[in-house]
Amino acid sequence: MLVSSRRPAEVPEWARLQRSLFAQQDKAWRTFADRYTAADGRLVFAGTLGEGSDDRDGVDDFYEAFFNWPMLYLLGGSDDLLAASERHWDGVTAQLTEMGMLVDGYERGYDWFHQGESLLFFYARCLARPGGARTEQARRFADLYLPGGPNYDPEHRIIRAPHNGAGGPRWGFGDHEVAFPWSLPLRPYGLPLDWLGYDSFDELVADPAKARAYGREMWDRMGRGDTFANVLSTSLAVHAWLLTGEQRYADWVAEYVGAWRDRWAGGPVVPDNTGLSGRVGEYLGGRWYGGHYGWSWPHGLQSMACAAVVAGTNAAFVTGDDxxxxxxxxxxxxxxxxxxxxxxDDVGSVTDRWTKHLAGRGDRPTLMVPHRRGDAGWFDWNVPPTQYLIWLWHFGRADEDRRRVDALRAGASWDWTAVHDQRTKEENGHEEPWFEYLAGRNPRYPERALRSALATSEQRLDDIARDDTDPAAGPSALDIHLWQHRNPVVTEILLQLTTGTPQVLYNGSPAHLHLRWFHGDGVRPGLPDDVAALVSSIDPDRTVAELVNTGDRPRTLVVQGGSFAEHRISTAALDDGPAEDVGGPRVTVRLEPRAQARLTLALELRAATPTLVSGA
Known part of the structure; x- marks a missing residue:
């Protein structure tokens, strides 16, 4: 055990702010639960889903309201938060089952852009308390996609439809005949199959016959076969592997991601579609673009990059093959x-992430890339989605990925050190100033980021206090995105500062925490009461964390290398003391009252087999 009794003259401002944020979060989740949930944990909602042309949509919106609550517990939230999270999971699951949206506790069938959003809540539950019902659920959910399950064709190595789930392939885009499965809010994106000869969105809205014909084309060309977004399903198998230790899950991840890698081999671009025979472009005239949530779909690069990063890191994680x-x-x-x-002013779609970053720049140009591809070429120019490259660099710590991030920084005319008070539903947007902090170019980031998180959460609490929504009005008057817009729990900054980790990818990545903290018993996850942690360096060969006990009682804590004990700690040292040999995933530290210490760890990244199996 490493012991520190060094007392600073005063508690560092970042430590005081961090403990204030933990205290505010304890108030925040209770306020949300009191206002929007029933006694059994379900959301107060006097309506049903599953009606009309959008009859497959909505499962994600119910789970998303709580997606980061187990993560807050894991970081050091209150003792009763995990039980509350379990109650909300069970309540919402029962609620969606009653609506016919789930089968045996899992999505009946929808695209993986949205399924990944739904499952962040589940993945965080697995990490916060592995074992028990979560292990059985992870096995059952993942088996839907392995050979022998209803969705996967092992001969052609494909998931058979873009919409899939517990009901198997769910062909097309809805359960009823839909003349034109392209809702009005998507008008700014244009038509996804620009080569079919239709002039415009408005043309189809005005001509029912053309709308029916176009709808049929979309169903036939995009509603069957595999789409690249389906690789997000590999996160289900990764969690089943971590919780059970069964190699078949890791083997399937390698097989399925390997299939997409093979389809890319010999070509310049990862394709976004295959037909039922496994051939790229089978229903799209040979085109590698045009698949559901692919290169031509709204978001384009945003969706493809997220899916590619999740798939690539998942396969590297379970195989060790970078x-x-x-x-x-x-x-x-x-x-x-x-x-x-x-x-x-050239920015096209997906603007929320960048609105505040680009504000106040006048007409100065900045680095942009095309996000989508159609027959006329690349289009839809926007800021590159930095968060995915930073996540990729964080996972592998490769020099070439850092150079990619540096290239984005060099081309940007906006300030990468600026901290904005913003809250997208992904709860990201601070990757750039955090990256600059780790690079030594943004020393005041911790204090500024913590104040921003406090302000964001407080604003959400104010919004809740002023909200006069009547759930009895039903879905006709209630936006089912209300709850995720009101969720006052904020974990992005706590993840960055206490664990050295960027925000998890919202469409379904495992949480690859650089460091994990536990109470002194090594069981209860999170920082103990009064303790603050600040990870200031995550270089491949050295990790540095400042630790402060802000209270008047001694505190013992355990640090672990990686979410899944996959990083081996070679040596550990406090302050300028000698480095002690460790040779395992964990080290115990004792902080005397009001003590502060600098913990330096020599880590071997991904040197051990990852696991969530108890006692492994």
Missing amino acids: GFLDLARNPFDVALEQAEQRRP
């Missing part, structure tokens, strides 16, 4: 080959 990371890099490399300096 060659899979090349799949993750390809969408960025293709986009960056065409990068240009453009003015902010």
Whole structure:
């Protein structure tokens, strides 16, 4: 055990702010639960889903309201938060089952862009308390996608439809005949199959016959076969592997991601679709673009990059083969080959992430890349989605990925050190100033970021206090995105500062925490009461964390290398003391009252087999 009794003259400001944020979060989740949930944990909602042309949508919106609550517990939230999270999981699951949206506790069938959002809540539960019902659920959910399950064709190595789930392939885009499965809010994105000869969105809205014909084309060309977004399903198998230790889950991840890598081999761009025979472009005239949530769909690079990073890191994680990371890099490399300096008013879709970053710049150009591809070429210029490249660099710590991030920074005319008070539903947007902090170019980031998180949560609490929504009005009057817009729990900054980790990828990545903290018993996860932690360096060969006990009682804590004990701690040292040999995933530290210490760890990244199996 390492022991520190060194007392600073005063508690550092970042430590005081961090403990204040933990205290505010304890108030925040209770306020949300009191206002929006029933006694059994379900959301107060006097309506049903499963009606009309959007009859497959909505499961994600119910789970998303709580997606980061188990993560807050894991970081050091209150003792009763995990039990509350379990109650809300059970309540919402029962609620959605009653609506016919789930089968045996799992999504009946929808796209993986949304399934991944739903499952962040589940993945965080597995990490916060592995074992028990979560292990059985992880096995059952993942088996839906392995050979022998209803969705996967092992002969062609494909998931058979873009919409899939517990009911197997769910062909097309809805359960009823839909003339034109393209809702009005998507008008700014244009038509996804621009080569079919239809002039415009408005043309189809005005002509029912053309709308029916176009709808039929979409069903036939995009509603069957595999789509690249389906690789997000590999996160289910990764968690089943971690919780059970069964190799078949890791083997399937390698097989399925390997299939997409093979389809990319010999071509410049990762394709976004295959037919039922496994052939790229089978229903799209040979085109590698045009698949559901692919290169032509709204978001384009945003969706493809996220799926590629999740797939590549998942396969590398379970196999130890970092060659899979090349799949993750390809969408960025293709986009960056065409990068240009453009003015902010050229920004196309997906603007929320960048609105505050680009504000106040006038008409100065900044680095932008095309996000989508159609027959006329690449289009839809926007700021590159930095968060995915930073996540990729964080996972592998490869020099080439850091150079990619540095290239984005060099081309940006906006301030990478600025901290904005913002809250997208992904709860990201601070990756750039955090990256600059780790690089030594943004020393005041911890204090500024913590104040921003406090302000964001407080604003959400104010919104809740002023909300006069009547759940009895039903879905006609209630936006089912209300709850995720009101969720006052904020974990992005706590993840960055206490664990050295960027925000998890919202469409379904495992939480690859650089460090994990436990109470002195090594069981209860999170920082103990009064303790603050600040990870200031995550270089491949050295990790540095400042620790402060802000209270008047001694505190003992355990640090673990990686979410899943996959990083081996070679040596550990406090302050300028000698480095002690460790040779395992954990070290225990005791902080005397009001003590502060600098903990330096020599880590071997991914040197051990990852696991969530108890006693492994």
